[in-house]
Amino acid sequence: MAMEGRDIENLIRESFPNARITITDLAGDGNHWAAEVIDESFRGMNRVQQQRAVYASLKGKMDGAHGELHALALTTKAPD
Amino acid sequence: MTTTTAQDQIRDTISKNDVVLFMKGTKTMPQCGFSSRVAGVLNYMGVDFVDVNVLADADIRQGIKDFSDWPTIPQLYVKGEFVGGCDIVTEMTLSGELDQLFEAKGVTFDKDAAEKIRAANA
Numbered sequence: 001m002a003m004e005g006r007d008i009e010n011l012i013r014e015s016f017p018n019a020r021i022t023i024t025d026l027a028g029d030g031n032h033w034a035a036e037v038i039d040e041s042f043r044g045m046n047r048v049q050q051q052r053a054v055y056a057s058l059k060g061k062m063d064g065a066h067g068e069l070h071a072l073a074l075t076t077k078a079p080d
Numbered sequence: 081m082t083t084t085t086a087q088d089q090i091r092d093t094i095s096k097n098d099v100v101l102f103m104k105g106t107k108t109m110p111q112c113g114f115s116s117r118v119a120g121v122l123n124y125m126g127v128d129f130v131d132v133n134v135l136a137d138a139d140i141r142q143g144i145k146d147f148s149d150w151p152t153i154p155q156l157y158v159k160g161e162f163v164g165g166c167d168i169v170t171e172m173t174l175s176g177e178l179d180q181l182f183e184a185k186g187v188t189f190d191k192d193a194a195e196k197i198r199a200a201n202a
Contacts, residue, residue, distance in 0.1 A: 062151045
């Protein structure tokens with residue numbers, strides 16, 4: 001079962017209520033997504049730490065061959 | 081959870097090799113676009129790296145995710161340290177941070193090739 005862009009945004013939003021979140025459907029197939037998450041809480045974290053936190057917010061949706069979210073390209077940063 | 085053996089095997093591989101890429105497929109025959117992109121960058125930059133095909137071993141495939149607390153493949157390790165997956169490696173290549181990391185860790189690579197990648201994606 002594929003996920004909708006707003007489902008992805010809602011999941012991320014639960015963990016990052018004040019973030020600027022942009023979801024893009026990369027291939028137009030509802031299966032390859034990009035998410036840009038800009039949040040103050042990322043300041044001082046390296047990219048691995050930032051993206052680990054975003055993955056955690058997705059609560060296992062990316063796990064394994066049967067994960068609902070097959071491909072999500074992540075970009076994370078603190079606001080400029 | 082995966083067996084201790086898989087965790088030991090992973091630890092052993094990344095401690096004995098300077099640059100290790102856990103990927104789907106091999107460096108000469110990648111089987112996923114994301115793995116292919118990272119392997120392609122390392123190949124192009126002339127980095128001597130060890131490829132571990134997670135599709136060949138289910139324990140390693142799950143084990144590497146547990147090891148790094150990172151849900152996706154590929155995963156790049158330099159001198160035993162997890163650097164990131166496809167998005168992070170791509171960003172670091174384009175920003176020059178990957179060059180800096182390799183320089184800091186004493187990993188040989190072709191600086192001209194790295195510049196060519198950046199010029200082509202500018």
